[in-house]
Amino acid sequence: MSDVPPVGVGAGVDSATPSQGPAGGPGAETSTGIEGRSPWVLAWQRLRHDRVAMISLVVICLIGLVAIIAPLFASVTGHPPNQQYRGPGALSPEGLPAHPSSAFWLGTDDLGRDILVRIAYGSRISLLVGVVATGMTVAIGVVVGLAAGYLGGIVDTVLARLVDVVLSVPFLLVAVALVSITGASLTITILVIGFFSWASVARIVRGQVLSLREREFVEAARSLGASDRRIMFVDVLPNVLAPVIVYATLLIPVVIVVQATLSFLGLGLPPPTADWGGMISESVQYYTVAWWFVFFPGAALLITTLAFNLFGDGVRDAFDPRTDRLIGQK
Amino acid sequence: MSEAMDLPLGDPGGETTHAGTEVLMAARDVRKLFPVAREGLFGQRDYVHAVDGVSLDVRRGETLGLVGETGCGKSTLARCLSRLYELTEGTIEFDGQDITNLSRRRLRPVRREVQMIFQDPYGSLNPRRRVGSIIGDPFVIHGIDSRQDRKRQVQSLMERVGLNPEHYNRFPADFSGGQRQRIGVARALALHPKLVICDEPVSALDVSIQAQILNLLSDLQDDFGLTYVFISHDLSVVRHVSDRVAVMYLGKIMEISASEDLFTTTRHPYTRALLSALPTPDPDEADSRERIVLVGDVPSPVHPPSGCRFHPRCPKARSHCVEAVPPLEQVFDDLPSHRTACFYPLAIGEDLSQSVPQLGAGESEIVSSDGAEES
Numbered sequence A: 001m002s003d004v005p006p007v008g009v010g011a012g013v014d015s016a017t018p019s020q021g022p023a024g025g026p027g028a029e030t031s032t033g034i035e036g037r038s039p040w041v042l043a044w045q046r047l048r049h050d051r052v053a054m055i056s057l058v059v060i061c062l063i064g065l066v067a068i069i070a071p072l073f074a075s076v077t078g079h080p081p082n083q084q085y086r087g088p089g090a091l092s093p094e095g096l097p098a099h100p101s102s103a104f105w106l107g108t109d110d111l112g113r114d115i116l117v118r119i120a121y122g123s124r125i126s127l128l129v130g131v132v133a134t135g136m137t138v139a140i141g142v143v144v145g146l147a148a149g150y151l152g153g154i155v156d157t158v159l160a161r162l163v164d165v166v167l168s169v170p171f172l173l174v175a176v177a178l179v180s181i182t183g184a185s186l187t188i189t190i191l192v193i194g195f196f197s198w199a200s201v202a203r204i205v206r207g208q209v210l211s212l213r214e215r216e217f218v219e220a221a222r223s224l225g226a227s228d229r230r231i232m233f234v235d236v237l238p239n240v241l242a243p244v245i246v247y248a249t250l251l252i253p254v255v256i257v258v259q260a261t262l263s264f265l266g267l268g269l270p271p272p273t274a275d276w277g278g279m280i281s282e283s284v285q286y287y288t289v290a291w292w293f294v295f296f297p298g299a300a301l302l303i304t305t306l307a308f309n310l311f312g313d314g315v316r317d318a319f320d321p322r323t324d325r326l327i328g329q330k
Numbered sequence B: 001m002s003e004a005m006d007l008p009l010g011d012p013g014g015e016t017t018h019a020g021t022e023v024l025m026a027a028r029d030v031r032k033l034f035p036v037a038r039e040g041l042f043g044q045r046d047y048v049h050a051v052d053g054v055s056l057d058v059r060r061g062e063t064l065g066l067v068g069e070t071g072c073g074k075s076t077l078a079r080c081l082s083r084l085y086e087l088t089e090g091t092i093e094f095d096g097q098d099i100t101n102l103s104r105r106r107l108r109p110v111r112r113e114v115q116m117i118f119q120d121p122y123g124s125l126n127p128r129r130r131v132g133s134i135i136g137d138p139f140v141i142h143g144i145d146s147r148q149d150r151k152r153q154v155q156s157l158m159e160r161v162g163l164n165p166e167h168y169n170r171f172p173a174d175f176s177g178g179q180r181q182r183i184g185v186a187r188a189l190a191l192h193p194k195l196v197i198c199d200e201p202v203s204a205l206d207v208s209i210q211a212q213i214l215n216l217l218s219d220l221q222d223d224f225g226l227t228y229v230f231i232s233h234d235l236s237v238v239r240h241v242s243d244r245v246a247v248m249y250l251g252k253i254m255e256i257s258a259s260e261d262l263f264t265t266t267r268h269p270y271t272r273a274l275l276s277a278l279p280t281p282d283p284d285e286a287d288s289r290e291r292i293v294l295v296g297d298v299p300s301p302v303h304p305p306s307g308c309r310f311h312p313r314c315p316k317a318r319s320h321c322v323e324a325v326p327p328l329e330q331v332f333d334d335l336p337s338h339r340t341a342c343f344y345p346l347a348i349g350e351d352l353s354q355s356v357p358q359l360g361a362g363e364s365e366i367v368s369s370d371g372a373e374e375s
Helices: A010-015 A039-048 A051-068 A070-077 A115-151 A153-168 A171-182 A186-212 A216-223 A228-264 A276-283 A291-319 A321-329 B074-081 B104-113 B131-141 B147-160 B165-169 B177-189 B207-224 B235-241 B259-264 B269-276 B283-288 B319-323 B361-367
Strands: B023-036 B046-059 B063-067 B089-094 B114-117 B195-199 B227-232 B244-249 B252-258
Touching: A039 A051, A039 A291, A051 A070, A051 A115, A051 A291, A070 A115, A115 A153, A115 A186, A115 A228, A115 A276, A115 A291, A153 A186, A171 A186, A186 A228, A216 A228, A216 B114, A228 A276, A228 A291, A276 A291, B023 B074, B023 B227, B046 B063, B046 B074, B046 B089, B046 B227, B046 B244, B046 B252, B063 B074, B063 B235, B074 B195, B074 B227, B104 B114, B114 B177, B131 B147, B131 B165, B131 B177, B147 B165, B147 B177, B177 B207, B207 B235, B227 B235, B235 B259, B244 B259, B244 B269, B252 B259, B252 B269
Parallel strands: B063 B227, B063 B244, B114 B195, B195 B227
Antiparallel strands: B023 B046, B023 B089, B244 B252
């Protein structure tokens, strides 16, 4: 051991630590554990005190639960999602959608199908597309942004131009054209959305990396002999993740709406499949006589996107230390 | 540069300091230019002459101090020596091997031997990674030791540099500036390098902490047989730690000598000016001693002055200084290890503040018109 005394505040505080035990309580100040609290833990602690974000998170979890147990809705009500019912209760005598009733809790659609069950099944499509397409977007965007920002030079020039090109392509026109060539399917929906959204993630990441690249810890890694790949993914990537996560949580609701929009335009999934955009599309002819037909799928879409948006706001605030005081005042 | 190429490589004999005479790293005529944005589309491409023809030897076991004002190119030189920057010109030899143009892969073994300690203890540690993993980086990168061994190694390193090894899982933000610099030291020493380049390792620290880090560095030098290149703008720090000192000005070495020699028999007017600016604790002495106030600012390194870089601000400059570049060589009856780049070096006891500038103000303006006016 050296005879150099430990510097600064460390010595006094640390010697007391081992006896302190695990009971830190919710107050952040009491925790002086040996384990450093990672920036993620700190962000989570801030997020936990954000009531709106936590309510939104609960709502998101509930929607996820509904998606998982959708078959349960079908078995409890006894109505499979694509089963068309005739007769009283399922369709009015004129053949119009039936009111919400004890048999059909949220009413039926124009073909006599149970709207509640179809909404439950539709949530599967929305969440699946929302999460998978966003994941794909983030994966492509992060890799492209890292490469462009860190490697620079010709790589940066080419990738930055590519980003500009992708951002200037009219999304809906190309989506319509693509779907009409390949036919509508879940895969093509995800691919189309993913392909058109990564560019903005790449831009965010590239900007961050450009400033991180000049930091001394990157230079230190290079002087240790680290490879470019290691510096990009071990040293630089963790420092850009926070804005990427914020962007991703805010991108999920956008993707869900885009998917619903594609379905509404008839570019989503082929008809018998239950999905929210498609249901709203089918309801447009009936909204004067059957409000429930458009209202419930619309409400499901609204609640889902609202919950993701509010949660995303909370995540953004949690990662931004300057919002500390605002949350404290609530 | 011709005058640099003439230097004997080993600089044999005449060395009175404790360090060995075996050359560990030899830089020859190192030059590093940075392009600056050109003016207009067809303007001439300008360059910052950050390091402009530096030759020096680092001997095994010694501490070589490198001093100079901000912007004189000492940090750039450090990054050239550690091959973080590609040289524009010149060669660097390490342990008998020319490492100037080694590919990244071939450079990896050299990276193990040459390490850096950085100036900013806040910027040089990744804020998102745990201290244990930062200090363990060298082991991972060079594929040394298993996971369990690594943790043990890192903890013994932490203990060696005066950190609590139980803080293995903390983040850099949980430490004070001095503790962070200890983390940087531990990382640099992890693989037992031969040469450590310290780029202003204590400049960002509180004075009371500076001494602790300096003591730590000197303890470690004894234990591990390290060689240091120690960069600082603080002459008193450099005097304390160095066996030899090189004084830089505008990308060139002005004077190099054994540490005490430099302070007692100062030859270069610039070195003397630097020394006269050192604070003295005794107010009576401070009042009576020679004070040299240099006129003007450091000229822009984009258009450095002709001849001797220092001539626009030198009290002893004559017209010869404007025309020719003084070679870095032995003057008067100095030891061979003491070399000065000056045509009119100071004799012992000469009072520089009495010197009347030989270059008229007008003349001085003309000759430096592309330099001094720039900044």
